[in-house]
Amino acid sequence: MLAMETRWLTREELxxxxxxxxxxxxxxGRLDQQLRRDAELTNFEYYVxxxxxxxxxxTLRMTGLAAQTNATLPRLSHVVRRLEERxxxxxxxxxxxxxxxxxxxxxxxxxxxxxxxxxxxxxxxELVVDALTPxxxxxxxxxxxxxxQRLDPTGRMSDVYRRHDEPA
Amino acid sequence: MLAMETRWLTREELxxxxxxxxxxxxxxGRLDQQLRRDAELTNFEYYVxxxxxxxxxxTLRMTGLAAQTNATLPRLSHVVRRLEERxxxxxxxxxxxxxxxxxxxxxxxxxxxxxxxxxxxxxxxELVVDALTPxxxxxxxxxxxxxxQRLDPTGRMSDVYRRHDEPA
DNA sequence: AGGCTTTAGTTGTTGCTACAACTGAACCCT
DNA sequence: AGGGTTCAGTTGTAGCAACAACTAAAGCCT
Numbered sequence: 001m002l003a004m005e006t007r008w009l010t011r012e013e014l015x016x017x018x019x020x021x022x023x024x025x026x027x028x029g030r031l032d033q034q035l036r037r038d039a040e041l042t043n044f045e046y047y048v049x050x051x052x053x054x055x056x057x058x059t060l061r062m063t064g065l066a067a068q069t070n071a072t073l074p075r076l077s078h079v080v081r082r083l084e085e086r087x088x089x090x091x092x093x094x095x096x097x098x099x100x101x102x103x104x105x106x107x108x109x110x111x112x113x114x115x116x117x118x119x120x121x122x123x124x125x126e127l128v129v130d131a132l133t134p135x136x137x138x139x140x141x142x143x144x145x146x147x148x149q150r151l152d153p154t155g156r157m158s159d160v161y162r163r164h165d166e167p168a
Numbered sequence: 169m170l171a172m173e174t175r176w177l178t179r180e181e182l183x184x185x186x187x188x189x190x191x192x193x194x195x196x197g198r199l200d201q202q203l204r205r206d207a208e209l210t211n212f213e214y215y216v217x218x219x220x221x222x223x224x225x226x227t228l229r230m231t232g233l234a235a236q237t238n239a240t241l242p243r244l245s246h247v248v249r250r251l252e253e254r255x256x257x258x259x260x261x262x263x264x265x266x267x268x269x270x271x272x273x274x275x276x277x278x279x280x281x282x283x284x285x286x287x288x289x290x291x292x293x294e295l296v297v298d299a300l301t302p303x304x305x306x307x308x309x310x311x312x313x314x315x316x317q318r319l320d321p322t323g324r325m326s327d328v329y330r331r332h333d334e335p336a
Numbered sequence: 337a338g339g340c341t342t343t344a345g346t347t348g349t350t351g352c353t354a355c356a357a358c359t360g361a362a363c364c365c366t
Numbered sequence: 367a368g369g370g371t372t373c374a375g376t377t378g379t380a381g382c383a384a385c386a387a388c389t390a391a392a393g394c395c396t
Contacts (some may be wrong), residue, residue: 019312074385
Protein backbone atom coordinates (compact mmCIF):
# COMPACT_ATOMS: atom_id res chain seq x y z
CA MET A 1 0.00 0.00 0.00
CA LEU A 2 1.56 3.24 -1.14
CA ALA A 3 1.62 5.85 1.58
CA MET A 4 0.14 8.93 0.06
CA GLU A 5 -1.04 12.17 1.50
CA THR A 6 -4.66 11.82 2.53
CA ARG A 7 -6.95 14.37 0.96
CA TRP A 8 -9.36 14.95 3.80
CA LEU A 9 -12.85 16.17 3.07
CA THR A 10 -13.54 19.87 3.15
CA ARG A 11 -16.22 21.19 5.45
CA GLU A 12 -18.77 21.27 2.65
CA GLU A 13 -17.86 17.82 1.37
CA LEU A 14 -18.04 16.37 4.85
CA UNK A 15 -21.45 17.92 5.43
CA UNK A 16 -22.79 16.37 2.23
CA UNK A 17 -21.23 13.00 2.88
CA UNK A 18 -22.37 12.73 6.48
CA UNK A 19 -25.93 13.44 5.47
CA UNK A 20 -25.78 11.00 2.60
CA UNK A 21 -24.41 8.34 4.95
CA UNK A 22 -27.34 8.97 7.29
CA UNK A 23 -29.80 8.62 4.43
CA UNK A 24 -28.07 5.42 3.37
CA UNK A 25 -28.53 4.12 6.87
CA UNK A 26 -32.13 5.20 7.40
CA UNK A 27 -33.96 5.01 4.09
CA UNK A 28 -33.60 1.31 3.24
CA GLY A 29 -34.96 0.36 6.63
CA ARG A 30 -38.02 2.53 6.15
CA LEU A 31 -38.77 1.10 2.75
CA ASP A 32 -38.35 -2.38 4.10
CA GLN A 33 -40.56 -1.62 7.04
CA GLN A 34 -43.48 -0.42 4.93
CA LEU A 35 -43.31 -3.35 2.54
CA ARG A 36 -42.99 -5.94 5.29
CA ARG A 37 -45.92 -4.45 7.12
CA ASP A 38 -48.26 -3.98 4.18
CA ALA A 39 -47.23 -6.73 1.80
CA GLU A 40 -45.07 -9.15 3.81
CA LEU A 41 -42.30 -8.57 1.32
CA THR A 42 -38.76 -7.37 1.80
CA ASN A 43 -37.59 -4.48 -0.30
CA PHE A 44 -35.44 -6.86 -2.29
CA GLU A 45 -38.28 -9.33 -2.86
CA TYR A 46 -40.45 -6.48 -4.07
CA TYR A 47 -37.85 -5.44 -6.60
CA VAL A 48 -37.50 -8.97 -7.84
CA UNK A 49 -41.24 -9.16 -8.42
CA UNK A 50 -41.30 -5.69 -9.95
CA UNK A 51 -38.56 -6.59 -12.42
CA UNK A 52 -40.41 -9.71 -13.43
CA UNK A 53 -43.68 -7.84 -13.78
CA UNK A 54 -42.16 -5.51 -16.34
CA UNK A 55 -40.36 -8.18 -18.32
CA UNK A 56 -41.80 -9.71 -21.49
CA UNK A 57 -44.00 -12.68 -20.55
CA UNK A 58 -43.25 -11.66 -16.96
CA THR A 59 -40.32 -14.00 -17.32
CA LEU A 60 -36.58 -13.57 -16.91
CA ARG A 61 -33.59 -15.82 -16.73
CA MET A 62 -32.04 -16.06 -13.31
CA THR A 63 -28.81 -14.51 -14.51
CA GLY A 64 -30.56 -11.56 -16.07
CA LEU A 65 -32.71 -11.06 -13.02
CA ALA A 66 -29.64 -11.17 -10.81
CA ALA A 67 -27.95 -8.47 -12.85
CA GLN A 68 -30.99 -6.20 -12.75
CA THR A 69 -31.37 -6.50 -9.01
CA ASN A 70 -27.68 -6.38 -8.14
CA ALA A 71 -27.93 -9.79 -6.52
CA THR A 72 -25.42 -12.56 -6.62
CA LEU A 73 -26.77 -15.73 -8.11
CA PRO A 74 -26.76 -17.60 -4.79
CA ARG A 75 -28.71 -14.83 -3.11
CA LEU A 76 -31.25 -14.72 -5.93
CA SER A 77 -31.57 -18.47 -5.92
CA HIS A 78 -32.55 -18.50 -2.25
CA VAL A 79 -34.96 -15.61 -2.63
CA VAL A 80 -36.68 -17.05 -5.67
CA ARG A 81 -37.02 -20.39 -3.95
CA ARG A 82 -38.85 -18.70 -1.07
CA LEU A 83 -41.03 -16.73 -3.46
CA GLU A 84 -41.79 -19.95 -5.29
CA GLU A 85 -42.77 -21.63 -2.03
CA ARG A 86 -45.22 -18.78 -1.49
CA UNK A 87 -46.65 -19.25 -4.96
CA UNK A 88 -45.62 -15.83 -6.27
CA UNK A 89 -43.10 -17.09 -8.80
CA UNK A 90 -42.48 -20.29 -10.70
CA UNK A 91 -39.30 -21.67 -12.18
CA UNK A 92 -38.89 -23.78 -15.29
CA UNK A 93 -35.95 -24.83 -17.40
CA UNK A 94 -35.05 -22.72 -20.40
CA UNK A 95 -35.80 -24.40 -23.72
CA UNK A 96 -32.84 -22.89 -25.53
CA UNK A 97 -30.20 -23.52 -22.91
CA UNK A 98 -30.59 -26.46 -20.59
CA UNK A 99 -28.23 -24.88 -18.08
CA UNK A 100 -30.49 -21.89 -17.66
CA UNK A 101 -33.57 -21.46 -15.50
CA UNK A 102 -36.41 -19.04 -16.13
CA UNK A 103 -38.36 -17.36 -13.38
CA UNK A 104 -41.90 -16.32 -14.17
CA UNK A 105 -44.40 -14.33 -12.15
CA UNK A 106 -47.52 -16.32 -11.34
CA UNK A 107 -51.00 -14.82 -11.44
CA UNK A 108 -50.90 -14.45 -7.69
CA UNK A 109 -47.48 -12.84 -7.90
CA UNK A 110 -48.83 -10.36 -10.40
CA UNK A 111 -51.74 -9.58 -8.13
CA UNK A 112 -49.35 -9.07 -5.23
CA UNK A 113 -47.32 -6.55 -7.21
CA UNK A 114 -50.44 -4.67 -8.27
CA UNK A 115 -51.67 -4.46 -4.72
CA UNK A 116 -48.43 -3.44 -3.11
CA UNK A 117 -47.26 -0.90 -5.67
CA UNK A 118 -49.49 1.98 -4.52
CA UNK A 119 -48.32 1.74 -0.93
CA UNK A 120 -44.72 1.53 -2.01
CA UNK A 121 -45.02 4.54 -4.28
CA UNK A 122 -46.74 6.47 -1.53
CA UNK A 123 -43.82 5.76 0.77
CA UNK A 124 -41.32 6.82 -1.85
CA UNK A 125 -43.27 10.05 -2.28
CA GLU A 126 -43.51 10.67 1.40
CA LEU A 127 -39.88 10.03 2.21
CA VAL A 128 -38.16 11.24 -0.92
CA VAL A 129 -39.96 12.83 -3.83
CA ASP A 130 -42.34 15.07 -1.95
CA ALA A 131 -39.57 16.22 0.35
CA LEU A 132 -37.83 17.86 -2.60
CA THR A 133 -38.56 20.69 -4.98
CA PRO A 134 -38.91 19.78 -8.66
CA UNK A 135 -35.57 21.42 -9.21
CA UNK A 136 -34.00 19.26 -6.53
CA UNK A 137 -35.50 16.16 -8.10
CA UNK A 138 -33.77 17.07 -11.33
CA UNK A 139 -30.51 17.70 -9.48
CA UNK A 140 -30.84 14.40 -7.64
CA UNK A 141 -31.21 12.60 -10.93
CA UNK A 142 -28.00 14.16 -12.25
CA UNK A 143 -26.12 13.48 -9.04
CA UNK A 144 -27.16 9.84 -8.78
CA UNK A 145 -26.38 9.44 -12.45
CA UNK A 146 -22.85 10.64 -11.79
CA UNK A 147 -22.50 8.31 -8.82
CA UNK A 148 -23.72 5.34 -10.80
CA GLN A 149 -21.02 5.90 -13.37
CA ARG A 150 -18.57 5.10 -10.59
CA LEU A 151 -20.61 2.42 -8.88
CA ASP A 152 -21.94 0.62 -11.91
CA PRO A 153 -19.98 1.67 -14.98
CA THR A 154 -21.47 -1.02 -17.19
CA GLY A 155 -24.97 0.00 -16.18
CA ARG A 156 -26.20 -3.44 -15.15
CA MET A 157 -28.78 -1.98 -12.87
CA SER A 158 -29.58 1.34 -14.42
CA ASP A 159 -29.86 0.14 -18.01
CA VAL A 160 -32.96 -1.70 -17.01
CA TYR A 161 -34.73 1.52 -16.40
CA ARG A 162 -33.21 3.64 -19.07
CA ARG A 163 -35.79 2.12 -21.37
CA HIS A 164 -38.51 3.75 -19.37
CA ASP A 165 -36.89 7.02 -18.39
CA GLU A 166 -35.14 7.89 -21.54
CA PRO A 167 -36.80 6.28 -24.48
CA ALA A 168 -34.53 8.24 -26.78
CA MET B 169 -56.68 1.59 4.71
CA LEU B 170 -58.35 4.39 2.83
CA ALA B 171 -58.48 3.74 -0.88
CA MET B 172 -57.11 6.86 -2.47
CA GLU B 173 -56.03 7.68 -5.94
CA THR B 174 -52.39 6.73 -6.35
CA ARG B 175 -50.19 9.59 -7.43
CA TRP B 176 -47.76 7.76 -9.66
CA LEU B 177 -44.31 9.16 -10.21
CA THR B 178 -43.71 11.40 -13.18
CA ARG B 179 -41.05 10.46 -15.68
CA GLU B 180 -38.54 12.77 -14.05
CA GLU B 181 -39.38 11.65 -10.53
CA LEU B 182 -39.12 8.03 -11.53
CA UNK B 183 -35.76 8.61 -13.15
CA UNK B 184 -34.41 10.21 -9.99
CA UNK B 185 -35.88 7.57 -7.69
CA UNK B 186 -34.69 4.63 -9.71
CA UNK B 187 -31.16 5.96 -9.70
CA UNK B 188 -31.28 6.71 -6.01
CA UNK B 189 -32.54 3.19 -5.35
CA UNK B 190 -29.61 1.81 -7.33
CA UNK B 191 -27.18 3.92 -5.32
CA UNK B 192 -28.82 2.73 -2.12
CA UNK B 193 -28.28 -0.81 -3.24
CA UNK B 194 -24.72 -0.47 -4.47
CA UNK B 195 -22.93 2.08 -2.33
CA UNK B 196 -23.19 0.47 1.13
CA GLY B 197 -21.77 -2.75 -0.24
CA ARG B 198 -18.78 -0.95 -1.69
CA LEU B 199 -18.02 0.88 1.51
CA ASP B 200 -18.33 -2.34 3.44
CA GLN B 201 -16.10 -4.14 1.00
CA GLN B 202 -13.25 -1.67 1.33
CA LEU B 203 -13.37 -1.59 5.11
CA ARG B 204 -13.61 -5.36 5.46
CA ARG B 205 -10.71 -5.83 3.11
CA ASP B 206 -8.40 -3.16 4.53
CA ALA B 207 -9.40 -3.00 8.18
CA GLU B 208 -11.48 -6.11 8.86
CA LEU B 209 -14.33 -3.90 9.95
CA THR B 210 -17.87 -3.58 8.76
CA ASN B 211 -19.12 -0.18 7.81
CA PHE B 212 -21.23 -0.13 10.94
CA GLU B 213 -18.35 -1.13 13.20
CA TYR B 214 -16.26 1.61 11.66
CA TYR B 215 -18.90 4.20 12.46
CA VAL B 216 -19.18 2.98 16.01
CA UNK B 217 -15.44 3.38 16.46
CA UNK B 218 -15.49 6.74 14.69
CA UNK B 219 -18.25 8.07 16.94
CA UNK B 220 -16.33 6.98 20.00
CA UNK B 221 -13.10 8.48 18.71
CA UNK B 222 -14.71 11.90 18.46
CA UNK B 223 -16.45 11.77 21.82
CA UNK B 224 -14.99 13.33 24.97
CA UNK B 225 -12.74 10.79 26.71
CA UNK B 226 -13.47 8.61 23.68
CA THR B 227 -16.35 7.39 25.77
CA LEU B 228 -20.10 7.24 25.23
CA ARG B 229 -23.04 5.63 26.91
CA MET B 230 -24.56 2.76 25.02
CA THR B 231 -27.83 4.58 24.56
CA GLY B 232 -26.18 7.68 23.17
CA LEU B 233 -23.99 5.62 20.89
CA ALA B 234 -27.03 3.74 19.65
CA ALA B 235 -28.81 6.97 18.77
CA GLN B 236 -25.81 8.36 16.92
CA THR B 237 -25.37 5.25 14.84
CA ASN B 238 -29.06 4.56 14.26
CA ALA B 239 -28.71 1.19 15.93
CA THR B 240 -31.18 -0.51 18.19
CA LEU B 241 -29.78 -1.25 21.60
CA PRO B 242 -29.68 -5.02 21.03
CA ARG B 243 -27.80 -4.56 17.80
CA LEU B 244 -25.30 -2.24 19.39
CA SER B 245 -24.89 -4.55 22.33
CA HIS B 246 -23.87 -7.42 20.06
CA VAL B 247 -21.54 -5.29 18.01
CA VAL B 248 -19.81 -3.75 21.02
CA ARG B 249 -19.37 -7.17 22.56
CA ARG B 250 -17.56 -8.32 19.44
CA LEU B 251 -15.45 -5.19 19.34
CA GLU B 252 -14.63 -5.74 22.99
CA GLU B 253 -13.56 -9.30 22.28
CA ARG B 254 -11.19 -7.90 19.67
CA UNK B 255 -9.78 -5.44 22.16
CA UNK B 256 -10.90 -2.32 20.32
CA UNK B 257 -13.42 -1.17 22.91
CA UNK B 258 -13.98 -1.68 26.61
CA UNK B 259 -17.15 -1.44 28.65
CA UNK B 260 -17.54 -0.30 32.23
CA UNK B 261 -20.49 0.67 34.39
CA UNK B 262 -21.47 4.31 34.58
CA UNK B 263 -20.74 5.92 37.93
CA UNK B 264 -23.75 8.22 37.87
CA UNK B 265 -26.37 5.71 36.79
CA UNK B 266 -25.90 2.08 37.67
CA UNK B 267 -28.27 1.05 34.93
CA UNK B 268 -26.05 2.56 32.29
CA UNK B 269 -22.94 1.19 30.58
CA UNK B 270 -20.16 3.24 29.04
CA UNK B 271 -18.22 2.15 26.01
CA UNK B 272 -14.69 3.49 25.65
CA UNK B 273 -12.23 3.20 22.80
CA UNK B 274 -9.04 1.40 23.80
CA UNK B 275 -5.59 2.49 22.65
CA UNK B 276 -5.67 -0.24 20.05
CA UNK B 277 -9.12 0.86 18.95
CA UNK B 278 -7.85 4.39 18.54
CA UNK B 279 -4.93 3.15 16.48
CA UNK B 280 -7.31 1.12 14.31
CA UNK B 281 -9.41 4.20 13.59
CA UNK B 282 -6.34 6.25 12.72
CA UNK B 283 -5.09 3.61 10.35
CA UNK B 284 -8.33 2.92 8.59
CA UNK B 285 -9.58 6.48 8.18
CA UNK B 286 -7.42 7.39 5.16
CA UNK B 287 -8.55 4.38 3.17
CA UNK B 288 -12.15 5.03 4.03
CA UNK B 289 -11.94 8.68 3.06
CA UNK B 290 -10.24 7.74 -0.19
CA UNK B 291 -13.12 5.41 -1.00
CA UNK B 292 -15.70 8.07 -0.19
CA UNK B 293 -13.83 10.44 -2.50
CA GLU B 294 -13.56 7.92 -5.26
CA LEU B 295 -17.16 6.79 -5.21
CA VAL B 296 -18.94 9.97 -4.20
CA VAL B 297 -17.23 13.28 -3.70
CA ASP B 298 -14.88 13.23 -6.65
CA ALA B 299 -17.66 12.05 -8.93
CA LEU B 300 -19.47 15.33 -8.40
CA THR B 301 -18.83 18.97 -9.18
CA PRO B 302 -18.51 21.32 -6.20
CA UNK B 303 -21.91 22.67 -7.12
CA UNK B 304 -23.39 19.20 -7.03
CA UNK B 305 -21.82 18.56 -3.64
CA UNK B 306 -23.62 21.64 -2.34
CA UNK B 307 -26.88 20.46 -3.94
CA UNK B 308 -26.43 17.00 -2.46
CA UNK B 309 -26.06 18.49 0.97
CA UNK B 310 -29.32 20.41 0.60
CA UNK B 311 -31.15 17.41 -0.82
CA UNK B 312 -30.00 15.01 1.87
CA UNK B 313 -30.83 17.62 4.45
CA UNK B 314 -34.38 17.75 3.16
CA UNK B 315 -34.62 13.96 3.17
CA UNK B 316 -33.35 13.73 6.72
CA GLN B 317 -36.10 16.03 7.88
CA ARG B 318 -38.49 13.28 6.84
CA LEU B 319 -36.35 10.34 7.86
CA ASP B 320 -35.01 11.66 11.13
CA PRO B 321 -37.05 14.68 12.19
CA THR B 322 -35.53 14.82 15.66
CA GLY B 323 -32.05 14.74 14.22
CA ARG B 324 -30.74 11.82 16.27
CA MET B 325 -28.15 11.01 13.69
CA SER B 326 -27.47 14.29 12.02
CA ASP B 327 -27.19 16.39 15.16
CA VAL B 328 -24.04 14.56 15.97
CA TYR B 329 -22.34 16.06 13.01
CA ARG B 330 -23.94 19.43 13.00
CA ARG B 331 -21.37 20.37 15.64
CA HIS B 332 -18.62 19.80 13.12
CA ASP B 333 -20.24 20.98 9.92
CA GLU B 334 -22.02 24.01 11.17
CA PRO B 335 -20.35 25.33 14.26
CA ALA B 336 -22.63 28.32 14.11
C1' DA C 337 -15.36 -38.16 -30.36
C1' DG C 338 -12.73 -37.00 -25.94
C1' DG C 339 -11.28 -33.82 -22.56
C1' DC C 340 -10.64 -29.07 -20.67
C1' DT C 341 -12.73 -24.73 -19.61
C1' DT C 342 -16.52 -21.77 -18.90
C1' DT C 343 -21.24 -20.83 -17.73
C1' DA C 344 -25.71 -21.38 -14.95
C1' DG C 345 -27.56 -22.44 -11.02
C1' DT C 346 -28.20 -24.79 -6.42
C1' DT C 347 -26.93 -26.09 -1.79
C1' DG C 348 -24.59 -25.64 2.67
C1' DT C 349 -22.25 -22.87 6.24
C1' DT C 350 -21.21 -18.70 8.79
C1' DG C 351 -22.17 -14.14 10.47
C1' DC C 352 -24.96 -10.28 11.26
C1' DT C 353 -29.55 -7.94 12.20
C1' DA C 354 -34.31 -7.73 13.94
C1' DC C 355 -37.46 -9.01 17.31
C1' DA C 356 -38.88 -10.71 21.77
C1' DA C 357 -38.14 -11.87 26.40
C1' DC C 358 -35.71 -11.03 30.34
C1' DT C 359 -32.84 -8.75 34.50
C1' DG C 360 -31.95 -5.11 37.36
C1' DA C 361 -31.65 -0.24 38.53
C1' DA C 362 -34.01 4.31 38.84
C1' DC C 363 -38.05 7.07 39.27
C1' DC C 364 -42.52 8.26 41.11
C1' DC C 365 -46.29 8.51 44.06
C1' DT C 366 -48.79 8.13 48.14
C1' DA D 367 -40.72 3.04 53.02
C1' DG D 368 -43.22 0.11 49.57
C1' DG D 369 -45.25 -0.99 44.99
C1' DG D 370 -45.72 -0.06 40.29
C1' DT D 371 -43.80 1.86 36.12
C1' DT D 372 -40.19 3.23 33.16
C1' DC D 373 -35.48 2.91 31.61
C1' DA D 374 -30.80 0.64 30.25
C1' DG D 375 -28.87 -3.07 28.70
C1' DT D 376 -28.15 -8.16 27.79
C1' DT D 377 -29.35 -12.61 26.02
C1' DG D 378 -31.74 -15.91 23.00
C1' DT D 379 -33.98 -17.01 18.61
C1' DA D 380 -35.18 -16.66 13.73
C1' DG D 381 -34.33 -15.04 9.12
C1' DC D 382 -31.63 -13.11 5.45
C1' DA D 383 -27.04 -12.29 2.97
C1' DA D 384 -22.16 -13.41 1.78
C1' DC D 385 -19.04 -16.83 0.61
C1' DA D 386 -17.53 -21.33 -0.78
C1' DA D 387 -18.24 -25.75 -2.64
C1' DC D 388 -20.66 -28.39 -5.69
C1' DT D 389 -23.50 -30.26 -10.03
C1' DA D 390 -24.54 -30.18 -14.66
C1' DA D 391 -24.76 -28.38 -19.29
C1' DA D 392 -22.41 -25.80 -23.07
C1' DG D 393 -18.54 -24.34 -25.71
C1' DC D 394 -14.07 -25.14 -27.47
C1' DC D 395 -10.13 -27.35 -29.29
C1' DT D 396 -7.51 -30.92 -31.40
